[in-house]
Amino acid sequence: MAMKTIRVSEEIHRKLSHLGLKSETYNDIITRLIDAYESMYFDEFTDEEADYYNERIRRFENGDYKGTRKVDLNALKQKQNL
Numbered sequence: 001m002a003m004k005t006i007r008v009s010e011e012i013h014r015k016l017s018h019l020g021l022k023s024e025t026y027n028d029i030i031t032r033l034i035d036a037y038e039s040m041y042f043d044e045f046t047d048e049e050a051d052y053y054n055e056r057i058r059r060f061e062n063g064d065y066k067g068t069r070k071v072d073l074n075a076l077k078q079k080q081n082l
Contacts, residue, residue, distance in 0.1 A: 016029050016030070019033070
């Protein structure tokens with residue numbers, strides 16, 4: 001396998017070291033972190049989850065807002081800037 005060199009700050013190097021096991025290379029640590037990220041954000045829904053979300057979307061599009069909450073976008077933006 002061809003290898004590439006990447007530059008990271010000392011802080012990131014330290015954090016990666018703390019996230020890894022003694023037996024892991026930095027490649028192993030980064031691979032594990034990427035796998036965890038992808039499983040959180042890119043895995044497909046199960047059929048049951050897809051059915052649930054599709055039904056919620058259908059209801060919402062037909063004016064049924066039961067189970068939803070109104071969000072004040074200005075308050076949310078202010079909270080993010082704290």
